[in-house]
Amino acid sequence: MTVVEIPGSKSVTARALFLAAAAEGTTRLRRPLHSDDTEGFAEGLAKLGYAVAAEGQDWVIEGRPQGPANDADVYCRDGATTARFLPALAAAGHGEFRFDASAQMRRRPVGPLTGALRELGVELVHEEQEGHHPLRISAKGVRGGELTLDAGLSSQYLTALLLLGPLTQRGLRITVTDLVSVPYVEITLAMMRSFGVEARREGKVFVVPPGGYTAVEYPVEPDASTASYVFAAAALTGREVTVPGLGAGALQGDLRFVDVLERMGATVRIGADAVTVTGAEGGRLRGLTVNMRDISDTMPTLAAIAPFADGPVRIEDVYNTRVKECDRLEACAENLRRQGITVETGRDWIEIQPGTPRAAEIATHGDHRMVMSFAVAGLRTPGTTFDDPGCVRKTFPAFHQEFAKLRETWGV
Numbered sequence: 001m002t003v004v005e006i007p008g009s010k011s012v013t014a015r016a017l018f019l020a021a022a023a024e025g026t027t028r029l030r031r032p033l034h035s036d037d038t039e040g041f042a043e044g045l046a047k048l049g050y051a052v053a054a055e056g057q058d059w060v061i062e063g064r065p066q067g068p069a070n071d072a073d074v075y076c077r078d079g080a081t082t083a084r085f086l087p088a089l090a091a092a093g094h095g096e097f098r099f100d101a102s103a104q105m106r107r108r109p110v111g112p113l114t115g116a117l118r119e120l121g122v123e124l125v126h127e128e129q130e131g132h133h134p135l136r137i138s139a140k141g142v143r144g145g146e147l148t149l150d151a152g153l154s155s156q157y158l159t160a161l162l163l164l165g166p167l168t169q170r171g172l173r174i175t176v177t178d179l180v181s182v183p184y185v186e187i188t189l190a191m192m193r194s195f196g197v198e199a200r201r202e203g204k205v206f207v208v209p210p211g212g213y214t215a216v217e218y219p220v221e222p223d224a225s226t227a228s229y230v231f232a233a234a235a236l237t238g239r240e241v242t243v244p245g246l247g248a249g250a251l252q253g254d255l256r257f258v259d260v261l262e263r264m265g266a267t268v269r270i271g272a273d274a275v276t277v278t279g280a281e282g283g284r285l286r287g288l289t290v291n292m293r294d295i296s297d298t299m300p301t302l303a304a305i306a307p308f309a310d311g312p313v314r315i316e317d318v319y320n321t322r323v324k325e326c327d328r329l330e331a332c333a334e335n336l337r338r339q340g341i342t343v344e345t346g347r348d349w350i351e352i353q354p355g356t357p358r359a360a361e362i363a364t365h366g367d368h369r370m371v372m373s374f375a376v377a378g379l380r381t382p383g384t385t386f387d388d389p390g391c392v393r394k395t396f397p398a399f400h401q402e403f404a405k406l407r408e409t410w411g412v
């Protein structure tokens, strides 16, 4: 049995940093993710005047329930959680705040969130392109009230507003017209509860009461999207892998990727505190049609291994993967074609035909998931290389070293 320890969840770490900053008291995050995204988030908090201290692997944060109070210029790097959650935190404070991000993140839309903040009375301007970073906020607290939000491009807009809700004077009542990545909103609500705030969902309406968060000691679970690579690796090579720390009670929806592997022929055991995936003999995989609207970060994982299935793999309802680190539908199609595979894409779907991928250089487009997904497929495609292997730093800086260890253990 091969046991692989997976680094902490990016999504849980980002939310925990926000909640800790906004809480009354001192929060200790146990085993947070240390990567470019989360270090960028912590650096952003420091710029906003919060004390974030590293103690061994842990982060210890002094909360400031009154919100940031010093003017600040925050660079969000490539992190969409940073670029979308921190402006909401700043809006609750007092001061002049400027947010900017990398070229990649500047291209990704923030308009539905900034529009909602304006609807709440926040003074906010986009310096260059409407609906995109960089932006400036003149903050003087948020009164709260009702608003309507379209979260059809990203659930992160809704998460940012939910996290902000308890910091407003009257709370928030958010009517959502469209919503993707629903399980991420469930992570948000569950974590707000852990920090003492009970927000509720009534169909399309989310109600967040006013009143603050309370500091806690918070253990960060391993990252389920990252775990998809080792689960897929087991399925593709007929090996067995166990990931501890993710089990039946896990917060992250991306753990459901194992259901996809199960439908393709792998055996899956979900225990109380671990998940084991055993690949079918010879790494045999069945083709399938699957809706990945809830778990779209794992779309590239599936797309990369899809040619090895015995029939077409069709992935549906993933339009919003076009506005991630790159246009992931087109990037997956481009790389599969480089490998000689037949692929078709539509507005919100991709269909991949069975075939034998040939060695190719993968065009990463600065997307960590392009690297990790095609590295898994590379287990059965010798000679796979990457134009920018280092972009894994966004969520898993040690990916290549850890993956090499797994290959050595399995002899693949």
Ligand SMILES: O=C(O)C1=C[C@@H](OP(=O)(O)O)[C@@H](O)[C@H](O)C1
Residues within 6 Å of the ligand: 010, 011, 012, 014, 081, 153, 154, 155, 156, 159, 180, 181, 184, 296, 297, 320
């Ligand atoms: O809230 C979060 O932590 C995330 C939400 C998802 O984004 P979308 O809601 O934009 O799909 C996911 O893809 C991203 O990696 C992390």
Ligand SMILES: C=C(OP(=O)(O)O)C(=O)O
Residues within 6 Å of the ligand: 078, 079, 080, 081, 297, 324, 325, 369, 395
């Ligand atoms: C889309 C992703 O990240 P984010 O939106 O948080 O930048 C991801 O990690 O795949």
